[in-house]
Amino acid sequence: MQSKEIKTFILKSADDKLTKILQRVSNFKLPNLLKITHKWCANMRSGKGSKSLSTAAIPLKTKQKKNKMFLPISVCCATDYCKILQKKSVFYYKYHKQSDLYFLYKSNKIVQITKGFKTEKECRDFILQNSYEKSKTKGMFFPFIKLSTIKQQICS
DSSP states (O other): HHHHHHHHHHHHBBBBBHHHHTTTTOOOOOHHHHHHHTTTTSOOOSSTBBOOOOOEEEEEEOOOSSSSSEEEEESSSSHHHHHHHSOOOSSEEEETTTTTTEEEEETTTTEEEEEEEHHHHHHHHHHHHHHHOOOOOOBOOOOOHHHIIIIIOOOO
16 A cells, blocks of 8 residues: 555544644654654644653454454553543554554544554563664654553552
């Protein structure tokens, strides 16, 4: 799938914040899409939006509540993870086979472009290998926060 086709596909379902971001982008390769979409919080999307401060390996299912995958998700507040993880969450993912991209949706709108992993460890390792802490110029993700910390100390 070509960059122009990917951009058109994403813009059909993107929220307002992502639409504004992608209108200025010409590089639609995965590393760049991860970097630019994870800069902004997956939950706080209105107005100017909020910049992300952390990234976690979050288990999510499709809209049909199937196929659990672990996805790198970046947010501005730790409590945003609680909203994403709650049973009646408005967050889910879709995998687009033609582009090999995973899309994080909030209320039926794409908010982040991401990758999907079968295990938390694979996802965590990917986040840590591609964090700003590891490489200031090539980093895509913010400081990592463990899922166990989120569940046991933040959302409990």
